[in-house]
Amino acid sequence: MNASPANDLTRRLRYFEATARSRVAAVLDAGSFHEFLPPEESEPSPHLAMLGIPGAFDDGVIIGAATLGGRPVLVIAQEGLFMGGAVGEIHGAKIVGLLRRAAREKPAAVIFMVDSGGVRLHEANAGLIAISEVMRAVLETRAAGVPVFALVGGSCGAFGGMGIVARLCSAVVMSEEGRLALSGPEVIETVVGVEEFDSKDRALVWRVTGGKHRYLTGDCDELVEDDAAAFRRCVIELLAGWQEPAPSSAELRAEQERLTSRLRRLAGLRDGLDVWRAIGADDPHQIPLMDRDSLVALKKGLPT
Amino acid sequence: METLEFQFAAQPCKPVVGAALSGVVGSGNLEILIRPCDEADACLVSVKTSAAGFGRIWEAVVTEFASRHPVGGTRIAINDMGATPAVVTLRLGQALCEYTGGVS
Numbered sequence: 001m002n003a004s005p006a007n008d009l010t011r012r013l014r015y016f017e018a019t020a021r022s023r024v025a026a027v028l029d030a031g032s033f034h035e036f037l038p039p040e041e042s043e044p045s046p047h048l049a050m051l052g053i054p055g056a057f058d059d060g061v062i063i064g065a066a067t068l069g070g071r072p073v074l075v076i077a078q079e080g081l082f083m084g085g086a087v088g089e090i091h092g093a094k095i096v097g098l099l100r101r102a103a104r105e106k107p108a109a110v111i112f113m114v115d116s117g118g119v120r121l122h123e124a125n126a127g128l129i130a131i132s133e134v135m136r137a138v139l140e141t142r143a144a145g146v147p148v149f150a151l152v153g154g155s156c157g158a159f160g161g162m163g164i165v166a167r168l169c170s171a172v173v174m175s176e177e178g179r180l181a182l183s184g185p186e187v188i189e190t191v192v193g194v195e196e197f198d199s200k201d202r203a204l205v206w207r208v209t210g211g212k213h214r215y216l217t218g219d220c221d222e223l224v225e226d227d228a229a230a231f232r233r234c235v236i237e238l239l240a241g242w243q244e245p246a247p248s249s250a251e252l253r254a255e256q257e258r259l260t261s262r263l264r265r266l267a268g269l270r271d272g273l274d275v276w277r278a279i280g281a282d283d284p285h286q287i288p289l290m291d292r293d294s295l296v297a298l299k300k301g302l303p304t
Numbered sequence: 305m306e307t308l309e310f311q312f313a314a315q316p317c318k319p320v321v322g323a324a325l326s327g328v329v330g331s332g333n334l335e336i337l338i339r340p341c342d343e344a345d346a347c348l349v350s351v352k353t354s355a356a357g358f359g360r361i362w363e364a365v366v367t368e369f370a371s372r373h374p375v376g377g378t379r380i381a382i383n384d385m386g387a388t389p390a391v392v393t394l395r396l397g398q399a400l401c402e403y404t405g406g407v408s
Contacts, residue, residue, distance in 0.1 A: 019328055039337050040323035044352075044383065052305040054352045054383040056329040057337055081330030 013228040015153040016177040020062050020079040023113055026228035027151070027235070028066040028075060035064040037094060045088050047123045056082045059090040063098040069236040071108040074098055078115045080156035085116030087162065088123040092130020099137035103144040109239055110141060110148040112169060117184060118160020131161035138168045139247075147171070147244045151231050152220070153178040157209065160184065170244060172220040173234050174211035175227075176292065180219060181209040203288065207272030212287060212295055216276055216302070217262075225292050279303075308351040308359055310366050315374035316344045320405035326398035327387075334384040334392060336399040341379040353384035365389045369396045378403070 013026045024033055037058070044055025060082040066075050076095050078085040087095075102110045119127040138148050147170035152158045157179030158166040166172055166180055174180065183191075185199035185208075198204060207213055215223040222238065224230040245251070269275050276284035280302045287295065319340060327335040334353075341348050349366050369375070380396075387395070 021325075038323070039325045039335075040339055049305075054305055054329055054354050054385060056335055056383055057325070057381075079328055081328040081333065083329075 014226055015175060015228050015231055016155055016226050018228060019081060020077040020113065020115065023154075023228055023231075024062055024064075024066075024075060024077045027111065027113070027232045028068050028073070029070065033064055033066040033075065035062060036098065037063065042090070045090050045123065047088060047126065048083075051122055053122065059088060059094065060085060061091045061094050063094050065107070066111075068109070068111065068232070068239065071239060073109050073111050073239075074102045074105075074107050075111045075113075077113040078154075078156075078162075080115035080154040083120060083122075085114075085154070085156045085162070086118060086120035087116060087127050087130050087134070088120040089126035089130055091120070092127065092134055096130070096133045096137045099134070099141045099148070102146050102148075103137075103141045106144065106146055108146075109170075109235075109242070110146060111151065111235060112138075112148055112166075113151045113154070114158045114162055114166050115152075115154030115156045116158060116160075116162040117156050118162050128161075131165065134165050135161070135168055138165060142168075142170060142244060143247050145244050145246075147239075147242050149173060149235055149238060151235070152180050153211070153224075153226060153231065157181070157184075167219065170242070171222065171238055172214070173222045173224060173231060173238070174214055174220040175224055175231070176206075176211040177226045178211045178214075178220075179206065179209040180211075180214050185209070204271065207288065210272075212290075213272045213275070215295065216279065216281070216287075216299055223292055223296060306351075306353050306356040306359070308349075308353070308362050310349040310351075310363060312347045312349070312367065312370040312375070313345055314347045314370050314376040316376035317374045317378060317400070317404055319377075319403050321403060324399050324403035326402065327395040329383045329385050332386055332388070332391065334382055334387040334395055336395045337381045338399045338403045339379045339381070340377055343377065345376040347375040347378050347380065349380045349382070351382040351384060353382075353386075355384070355386045361389060362392075365392050366396075369393060373400055375400065 039057035048055040060079045062077045150166040150169040150172045153175035188197040189199040214220040224234045273284045323339045
C-alpha cells in the first residue's frame with residue numbers, strides 16, 4: 001500500500017487481459033514453471049484441421065509443475081483467446097493427465113486457471129467426453145487429498161461444463177471481472193429469447209454471473225482484484241491453512257439441503273440486485289460500484 | 305484454411321533455447337513457433353492460416369523478415385487467425401528475440 005497508485009497500475013498484470021502463459025509466469029514463483037508437453041512437443045487438434053480451422057500447438061491449455069510460495073504445485077492454465085478456451089479432445093486429455101498425475105504424486109495443490117466457455121463444439125462428443133473425464137479427475141484428485149483451486153478471472157469466465165468443473169474444485173477464487181455460470185448469456189438468449197435474458201446488457205450479465213455476485217451468494221470462496229499478484233497472494237494464503245476434507249456423504253447431503261433451501265428462497269428473482277436484497281444487503285444498487293475490500297466487508301456483515 | 309510453405313537461404317542464427325513461441329491463435333492474432341532445422345543456412349516457414357488467398361502478402365512479409373535477420377537453421381511454424389502483416393512482423397520479431405536471447 002506504500003507504492004503510489006500510478007506505480008501500482010503500471011506494475012499490475014491485469015489477469016482479465018493476460019494470456020495464459022503470462023498468468024502462469026505471474027501467479028507462480030518466478031522461473032519455477034516446467035511445462036509438460038510444450039508447444040514444440042505437441043500437435044494441434046486433428047479435428048480442427050479436418051474442419052479447416054488452424055489449431056494451436058498447445059491446443060489452448062498449458063500444463064506443468066511449479067512452486068507457489070515455495071511449495072510444489074501442478075498447474076493447468078486455459079487460454080481463453082484460443083477458441084474461447086473451449087475444451088477439445090487433446091485439451092481435455094492434457095487436463096485429465098495432469099490431474100491424475102497430481103493424485104499420484106500428491107503435490108501441495110493443483111492450481112487450475114479456468115478460462116473457458118465449455119465444450120469445444122467443433123469436437124462434439126470428444127469434447128463432451130473430455131469434460132466429463134475432467135470432472136471425474138478433479139474429484140479423484142481431491143479424494144486423494146490434493147486440493148484443486150480454481151482461479152476464475154479471464155475474459156471467457158467459466159461456463160458450460162467448465163462452470164461445473166470449477167464448482168467441483170476445493171475452492172474458487174474470482175475477480176469481479178470473472179464470470180461463473182452454466183449456460184452462457186448468449187446461449188440463454190438464443191434458446192429462450194431476449195425477454196428472458198439480454199446477453200448484450202453487460203451490467204446485467206455481471207450482476208447475474210460476475211465475481212461479486214458469486215462471492216455474495218457463496219459460489220466462490222475468495223474475491224480478489226483483477227491483478228495476477230492478487231490471485232497469487234490469495235492462493236498462497238489458501239494453501240497455507242488448507243486441509244482437504246475426506247469425501248463424506250453426510251457433508252454432501254448437508255450441502256444439498258443448503259442449496260435446496262437457497263433455491264427455494266431465491267426462486268423467481270431475475271436480477272442480482274433482487275438476490276442481494278433478499279440475502280440482506282440494504283442498498284444493492286451500491287454493490288456494482290464497490291471496490292473489492294468494501295464488498296468483502298459487506299459480506300462479513302450479512303446474515304448467514 | 306490455407307497451408308503455405310516458404311524456404312529461404314539465410315545466415316545461421318545462434319539460438320539460446322531449444323524452441324520459442326510467441327502469440328496466441330486468437331482473432332486477428334497468430335502463434336509462431338521457432339525450432340531448429342537440420343540445414344544451418346536455411347529457414348523453412350510453414351503457415352496455416354484461416355484467411356485464404358493471401359499467399360503473396362505472406363511471402364512478402366516473411367521474405368522481408370528473413371532478409372533483415374539471420375534466421376538460418378530455423379523451422380518457423382505459424383498458426384494464423386487473420387493477423388495483419390504488422391502483427392505478423394511483430395510476432396516474428398518477438399519469437400526470434402526469445403529464440404536468440406535478444407540478439408537478432
